[in-house]
Amino acid sequence: MLLPESCSVKVDGNECRLPPSFVVSIKSHDGEYMVAVVCEQHKEGLQYKLASMQNEGKLPAGKIQFQTITAVVTDCVKGMEEDYVEIDLKRGIGSERKP
Incomplete structure (x- = not known):
């Protein structure tokens, strides 16, 4: 799963630039919903x-x-080069190698 590169929290209108440490979700009776990613400082x-x-x-x-x-x-x-030769010889298919 591809996650955002930074924490989801904003402080005084400024986005937190720290990398996330946790995926935050809410598990309810009808499923689990991911709501944010957060750094350790804002958990x-x-x-x-x-x-x-x-x-x-x-x-x-x-x-x-x-x-x-x-x-x-x-x-x-x-x-x-050896990888392409293996594909050509062993698998019997032409590779997309550049000569």
Whole structure:
């Protein structure tokens, strides 16, 4: 899942530029709804705000959940000449390699 690069919280009209640490969702009887991503510094404030919005009926009632975001990083895969030869010979199909 592709997530925003920064926290969803605004402070005094300015967007928080910190990377998110949690995906925030509300789990209710009819499903789970993702509502924001938040950094560690704004987690408590957002939890209070969401609970307040639930009390006002602006958000569905349910359990507010914070799921830790785990970054996954991979090395870039580069096609080597040997890879193209394998495709040509073993699989019996022409590759899109540039001569």
